Amino acid sequence: MTSATTEQALRLIGLSKSFGEKVAVDRVDLLVPRGSFFGLVGPNGAGKTTSLSMAVGLLKPDSGRAEIFGVDVWSDPTRAKSLIGVLPDGMALPERLTGRELLTYLGLLRGMAPDVVVRRTQELLAVLELDGADRTLVLEYSTGMRKKIGLATALLHAPKLLVLDEPLEAVDPVSAATIKVILQRFVRAGGSVVFSSHVMPVVEQLCDHVAVIAGGRVAASGPLDEVRGGGSLEDRFVHLVGGQQAVNAGELSWLAS
Numbered sequence: 001m002t003s004a005t006t007e008q009a010l011r012l013i014g015l016s017k018s019f020g021e022k023v024a025v026d027r028v029d030l031l032v033p034r035g036s037f038f039g040l041v042g043p044n045g046a047g048k049t050t051s052l053s054m055a056v057g058l059l060k061p062d063s064g065r066a067e068i069f070g071v072d073v074w075s076d077p078t079r080a081k082s083l084i085g086v087l088p089d090g091m092a093l094p095e096r097l098t099g100r101e102l103l104t105y106l107g108l109l110r111g112m113a114p115d116v117v118v119r120r121t122q123e124l125l126a127v128l129e130l131d132g133a134d135r136t137l138v139l140e141y142s143t144g145m146r147k148k149i150g151l152a153t154a155l156l157h158a159p160k161l162l163v164l165d166e167p168l169e170a171v172d173p174v175s176a177a178t179i180k181v182i183l184q185r186f187v188r189a190g191g192s193v194v195f196s197s198h199v200m201p202v203v204e205q206l207c208d209h210v211a212v213i214a215g216g217r218v219a220a221s222g223p224l225d226e227v228r229g230g231g232s233l234e235d236r237f238v239h240l241v242g243g244q245q246a247v248n249a250g251e252l253s254w255l256a257s
């Protein structure tokens, strides 16, 4: 199947991964339709980062497969990776480059025409408000700035699918609004986005599809309205994940004593 014919931007089939005794991801199946804005939610340690890392070819699964527009990530990684832009969790960036140098370097490395690299780099730095830090090394970037330059590296080659691990985490509200607009425009233009988040209102605002992952398994997946079933996503999430743990009256009594 080719990227021109498949209806799935991303397809995970029985993906599993253990770290020693710990089963982090347990036979995860996921369909991300082409052109969808797909939110992946789940509690801390649910397996979101591990699943996304396997989906984009950064972490080898113990079993199962991942396909990007029908291209198998592990048997044809070069082709699969050319179709995606990735913002991994805790992305390792070359630290001793400025943001502009980093984007230029990655653009040329990906075989892009130099004039296109220069133009897009300028635009991305300006839109993400990183151009003020043009002479700052990535080493000196704040957490939010690192997130933004990471997003710029994911967008630079105009991929068909963006896979973003918590793209709005640690980003200020103005930058978050900019990033949301960029992603919405990307989807309107025919792109597909998968992103993980803990912020339910953001997922409800942006996404048309959602999956809830808990304990390494998919607890629910599909169109947003179907998954939340008439209530809020937060209520559905709490219901699926096992409810909030109340703090009993006697617990933490030493706090503020």
Ligand SMILES: Nc1ncnc2c1ncn2[C@@H]1O[C@H](COP(=O)(O)OP(=O)(O)OP(=O)(O)O)[C@@H](O)[C@H]1O
Pocket (backbone or CB within 6 Å): 019, 022, 023, 024, 042, 043, 044, 045, 046, 047, 048, 049, 050, 051
């Ligand atoms: N490299 C690793 N070595 C050992 N255990 C790991 C490793 N990476 C993840 N895990 C474990 O696998 C499980 C899933 O972790 P993962 O980071 O995928 O969860 P997550 O849903 O992304 O969590 P969070 O929302 O906190 O970012 C956790 O129990 C975690 O401790």
